[in-house]
Amino acid sequence: REESINREVLTRSxxxxxxxxxxxxxxxxxxxxxxxxxxxxxxxxRDRVIIVTSKAHTRRVRATWRALVGNSPSAIVRYAAKDPYSPSRWWRNTREAL
Known part of the structure; x- marks a missing residue:
């Protein structure tokens, strides 16, 4: 189910x-x-990929990619546009806590 929703979101985009x-x-x-x-x-x-993750994980994904893979293949790491995570207030809302 999640896969089909993700696929639909991507194709609609x-x-x-x-x-x-x-x-x-x-x-x-x-x-x-x-x-x-x-x-x-x-x-x-393939020689490149776009990895979509959450705001809270973009830095870790990017650093892990560089450490394990390097620059080839290349990875563009971006967070989902509607991710509600806010680093300045994550601790105020339990739904956003890691």
């Missing part, structure tokens, strides 16, 4: 359907996710 790749694999942490993405890119012969 004018991302070409053939550019969308939902990955399945066992991951426990950010490093596992980065390795999975990098492996998939290598398997498909």
């Amino acid at each position: 004018q991302v070409p359907p053939d550019a969308i790749c939902m990955l399945n694999g066992k991951v426990k942490n950010t490093a596992d996710e980065v390795r999975l993405i990098a492996h998939e890119l290598a398997q498909r012969g």
Whole structure:
């Protein structure tokens, strides 16, 4: 269900359907996710990726990518536009707490 919703959001945002790749694999942490993405890119012969995550995780994802993968393939890391996370007030709202 979540995959189909994500795919629909992306296609409604004018991302070409053939550019969308939902990955399945066992991951426990950010490093596992980065390795999975990098492996998939290598398997498909791709040299770049856009990774969409939450505001709270963009820095960690970017740093983990650089540490484990480097600059090739390249990764653009962005947060979802409607992410409500606010670093200046995260502790005031339990729904936004990490």
